[in-house]
Amino acid sequence: MSAARVWAVTMRVLRQMRHDVRLIAIMLVVPSLAMILFGFSFSGDIRGVRLAVIDEDRTDLTAEIIDSLKGDPTFRVTELPPGQDPEKLLLSGYQAVVRLPDKFTSLYYAHFAMGVATEAHGTLHLWLDESDPQIAAAVRAGVAEALMDIGEGGPVEIEEHPLYGVEVRFIDSFAPAIMGYVVTFICSLLTLLSVVREKVDGTFERLWISPLRRGEFILGYVIAFGMVALVQSGLILGLGKLVFDIVINGSVFWALVCIILFAVGNVGLGTFLSALAQTESQAILLFPLVVLPSVLLSGMMWPLQAIPPVLRPLAYLVPLTYGNRLLRAVMVKGLAPWQEPVGLAGVLGFLVLTVALASVSLRATARE
Amino acid sequence: MEAAVEVQGAVKSFGLVRAVDGVDLRVFRGEIYGLVGPSGAGKTTLIRMICGLLGRDAGEVRVLGHPIPEGKRHVEGRLGYMPQERALYRDLTVEENLLFFGQLNGMPRGEIRDRIAEILEFMRLSHLAVHLAGNLSGGEKQRLSLACALLSKPELLVLDEPTVGLDPALRQEFWEHFHELKDEGHTILLTTHYLEEAGRCSRVGFMRAGRLQVEGLPAELQARVAQAVGGTPSMEEVFLFFARKGVE
Secondary structure (H helix, E strand, O other), rough: OOOOHHHHHHHHHHHHHHHHHHHHHHHHHHHHHHHHHHHHHHOOOOOEEEEEEEEOOOOOHHHHHHHHOOOOOOOEEEOOOOOOHHHHHHHOOOEEEEOOOHHHHHHHHHHHOOOOOOOEEEEEEEEEEEEEEHHHHHHHHHHHHHHHOOOOOOOOOEEEEEEEOOOOOOHHHHHHHHHHHHHHHHHHHHHHHHHHHHHOHHHHHHHHHHOOOOHHHOOOOOHHHHHHHHHHHHHHHHHHHHHHOOOOOOOOOHHHHHHHHHHHHHHHHHHHHHHHHHOOOHEEEEEHHHHHHHHHHHHOOOHHHOOOOOOOHHHHOOOOHHHHHHHHHOOOOOHHHOOOHHHHHHHHHHHHHHHHHHHHHHHHHHOO | OOOOEEEEEEEEEOOOOOEEEEEEEEEOOOOOEEOOOOOOOOHHHHHHHHHHOOOEEEEEEOOEEEEEOOOOHOOOOOOEEEEOOOOOOOOEHHHHHHHHHHHHHOOOHHHHHHHHHHHHHOOOOOHOOOHHHHHOOHHHHHHHHHHHOOOOOOOOOEEOOOOOOOOHHHHHHHHHHHHHHHOOOOOOEEEEOOHHHHHHHEEEEEEEEEEEEEOOOHHHHHHHHHHHHHHOOOHHHHHHHHHHHHHH
């Protein structure tokens, strides 16, 4: 073996890289981004869950429980006057509702007065949005902790009111996220690769000489990948139901409509990103730009409340954040898409923006 | 004679390099016009400007009577282009490639099938119809690329180095195709850096360093050189004569 020849090969590879400025930029940006995102995106603790507290008893004891909840960083507590419908509060954006009913305190102390033989105890009512089981678990733990603060082994029963009629498991809320993720991956990345390949192989030039319009080109891609997204979503739903017996509370029809809207946005994203890559290897190196934020910051693996507040605004720039929100609302909560306006607006905004950007980037490519 | 392509004072620079430097060119209907010159002479840049694939810094371009790029829509479907890269979908079969380009050019479905069979026969590719384009040999890819450009029977064919890399027998075959197409009334503008191919064109223009140095009928150019240096000069000697003259 000749060290000189080995060195010659090494230098040739490095020199090739040196001539590809884009490749160098991508090679530097991607690992830095990966490290920053992985390192900071999951703090391990869930912080700032929106909790509504309705105190109907208004005693020192209930005030103490509420203070304890307020002191827990898991929650962002809002005290509301009695008479509110907890289910409506959950639909309006609260993630949990605690109700301390009238006579809570007297029943609590009655237990001590009448001795252990009595069944008297205070009852705390808890309504939970279980569409994200990790948040639900954090809420349960936080409430239990607040009750521990007023006296270990105190006679309080927590009565849970399941919002969707059944207990939602991790897999149930993970299925919509997986659907969103697969559509992101397949539609944006395959479009990106496919469009870059048209550039590299020169087929683009034939297309621009033909009567084909940019809009027709994008729509052609949208329909093809929309079909792929439908088949994949059907597969995920079918497997989820058959193998994991996932709970689908909502309408499969609306879920598929949302998936198609999200797929269109991702085809637009892939087409737009193709303007940043001149070769297939550059395109492949752009993959993490799409994949990493989607996995780490979209609420797919862990709730947004588990992402440190500094990074949380970034989560709202990730399309899958809205895709997840919309799909979970439709599939787990059983809502119609318009009943989750933030998710729907996010997905539609993403669609309009990326398709417009795709059209601009194709115009630029056609004139290169 | 009516011009299929008219270029006046075309200029295109890439950074400090003037790839096309004030070219005037007319290609008449029904002729084979060969743009001949070494690599880097500006041939590809010029024909990409003619096809509307590249903007220009100055000058005018008209194709089939329409200004480019403003009138590009009137030319679409009437112009067949074969780029140097061969521009095929590797993961489609020979037939599927042709079908796609036929559909893009608005050919009716029934007509496309017949036309594909006809063009596969003409290009001797019938036996490869269901093979993936990516698995074809270099020569076969080139034939398919030409077939894609010819499919919709365009009035004007712009071919960028259509014979590069082909063995002499296949090049001969390609030139026979070009003459058949010319006889059918098609106009062909092609580039080549094989100087001996210049002799097979109706008219030829020598390009060098972004300029069209000289153009005319091949025999006419040969006669001019013969007059100056004597003997029977080959097209290569003709080119070298004008190249030196250009330097002087």
